[in-house]
Amino acid sequence: MSPSAARHDAKVYSTKLLARRWLTEKVFEIELTRPSSFQFTPGQRIRFYHETRQRDYSLLTTPSESTLGLCLFNVEKGQFSPVLAAAEIGTKFSFTGPHGYFTYRPSERPAVFVATGTGIAPFLSISRSGVTEFTLLHGVRTASDLHYQDFFRSTARLYVPCLSASPDQAGTIENGFDGRVTQYLKEYFSPGTYDFYLCGRQEMIRDVTLLVDEKFPRSLVYTETFF
Amino acid sequence: MKIYTGGGDRGKTSLFSGERVNKSDLRVEAYGDVDELNSALGALVAFLPSGEGTLSGEIQRIQSDLLHIGVWLAVTPGSPASSELPSITQEHAKGLEAAIDRLEEKLPALKDFLLPGGHVSAAWAHVARAVCRRAERHVVRLLAGNDEDETSLQLRGVVTYLNRLSDYLFVLARYCNKVQGQPDTIWKK
Numbered sequence: 127m128s129p130s131a132a133r134h135d136a137k138v139y140s141t142k143l144l145a146r147r148w149l150t151e152k153v154f155e156i157e158l159t160r161p162s163s164f165q166f167t168p169g170q171r172i173r174f175y176h177e178t179r180q181r182d183y184s185l186l187t188t189p190s191e192s193t194l195g196l197c198l199f200n201v202e203k204g205q206f207s208p209v210l211a212a213a214e215i216g217t218k219f220s221f222t223g224p225h226g227y228f229t230y231r232p233s234e235r236p237a238v239f240v241a242t243g244t245g246i247a248p249f250l251s252i253s254r255s256g257v258t259e260f261t262l263l264h265g266v267r268t269a270s271d272l273h274y275q276d277f278f279r280s281t282a283r284l285y286v287p288c289l290s291a292s293p294d295q296a297g298t299i300e301n302g303f304d305g306r307v308t309q310y311l312k313e314y315f316s317p318g319t320y321d322f323y324l325c326g327r328q329e330m331i332r333d334v335t336l337l338v339d340e341k342f343p344r345s346l347v348y349t350e351t352f353f
Numbered sequence: 354m355k356i357y358t359g360g361g362d363r364g365k366t367s368l369f370s371g372e373r374v375n376k377s378d379l380r381v382e383a384y385g386d387v388d389e390l391n392s393a394l395g396a397l398v399a400f401l402p403s404g405e406g407t408l409s410g411e412i413q414r415i416q417s418d419l420l421h422i423g424v425w426l427a428v429t430p431g432s433p434a435s436s437e438l439p440s441i442t443q444e445h446a447k448g449l450e451a452a453i454d455r456l457e458e459k460l461p462a463l464k465d466f467l468l469p470g471g472h473v474s475a476a477w478a479h480v481a482r483a484v485c486r487r488a489e490r491h492v493v494r495l496l497a498g499n500d501e502d503e504t505s506l507q508l509r510g511v512v513t514y515l516n517r518l519s520d521y522l523f524v525l526a527r528y529c530n531k532v533q534g535q536p537d538t539i540w541k542k
Binding site for chain 1: 358359360362363365367369370371372373432433434437
């Protein structure tokens with residue numbers, strides 16, 4: 127018998143592009159067919175393959191939906207997002223998954239979701255699956271980048287859009303904050319013990335983690351880095 | 354993609370179960386040992402005698418097991434994170450026992466203490482064995498006083514696995530010397 131009889135090998139699935147919807151000039155959603163045997167937990171990722179390239183994306187849909195959804199930033203000269211941005215409807219891709227452990231873990235501590243940009247995707251899946259008792263800080267450059275804000279305003283206990291590059295807009299939207307998510311946590315968040323879920327750029331994850339050590343030292347931190 | 358985040362620059366790190374702990378925490382010591390053991394196995398594979406592809410694959414599967422074990426060591430007792438991880442079962446240890454039996458069949462009986470060393474692959478197997486014992490000691494310390502929850506049950510399986518793995522590595526060191534024509538070095542008291 128192998129020493130690793132209980133190992134889990136990643137299964138390769140086939141999928142087809144069903145639809146694409148542009149949310150802004152650079153950000154788009156895609157809808158994909160969901161293989162009947164593919165199961166996942168809200169917050170998890172799939173690993174896309176195209177030619178010799180691969181890239182992980184968090185699912186924004188829920189396990190009860192019949193299709194899979196992703197939200198992508200079209201990176202100029204990127205390895206993968208331009209392929210999905212330009213692919214014809216009906217194009218086939220392969221993926222493995224589910225990957226990652228960025229899933230919601232209920233506890234007696236308040237949950238604080240912190241996202242930058244398209245790092246909002248796993249929180250959409252988690253929240254659409256029934257989790258509502260959370261605070262969400264969404265860090266973006268301008269108000270036009272606040273995708274899904276109507277949904278989160280209706281589900282989150284507190285939803286705070288943090289605008290880092292448009293001070294004139296922050297005051298015009300409900301709970302808008304002029305600055306980065308880290309600044310908001312530093313200036314407005316009461317000291318206490320929380321479960322922080324961080325998803326987005328690694329600079330945000332580093333800064334919030336260091337702030338947690340300093341201001342909320344007994345809190346838990348779960349992270350998912352978007353590169 | 355940058356490998357560094359800077360989140361640990363002040364001496365803390367995040368466990369898989371979310372807690373921020375000092376890097377001197379016993380859990381960090383334990384999974385650090387397992388990481389060191391895994392790296393030593395990587396060096397061992399690099400120096401395996403040619404024609405030992407089966408052995409190489411076997412060691413790489415052990416390296417995969419060690420990654421799972423490292424994650425278990427980074428879960429605090431009672432955490433819901435434990436429900437997301439594959440179990441470390443008795444089957445894993447039994448797999449090692451079968452591998453030990455297979456290698457021992459090819460070796461002469463041992464009646465003396467040996468000095469660790471010989472061929473470079475054997476020397477790395479001994480280094481890995483010693484690190485494996487250290488990892489085992491740290492996991493035993495982690496278990497002290499925590500023996501009822503799911504994480505502790507898993508850690509008991511980890512102790513069994515590491516205990517068997519160090520035996521495997523001892524036999525493997527002898528096997529590497531044998532296939533390289535290097536006699537065991539007997540301890541002369």
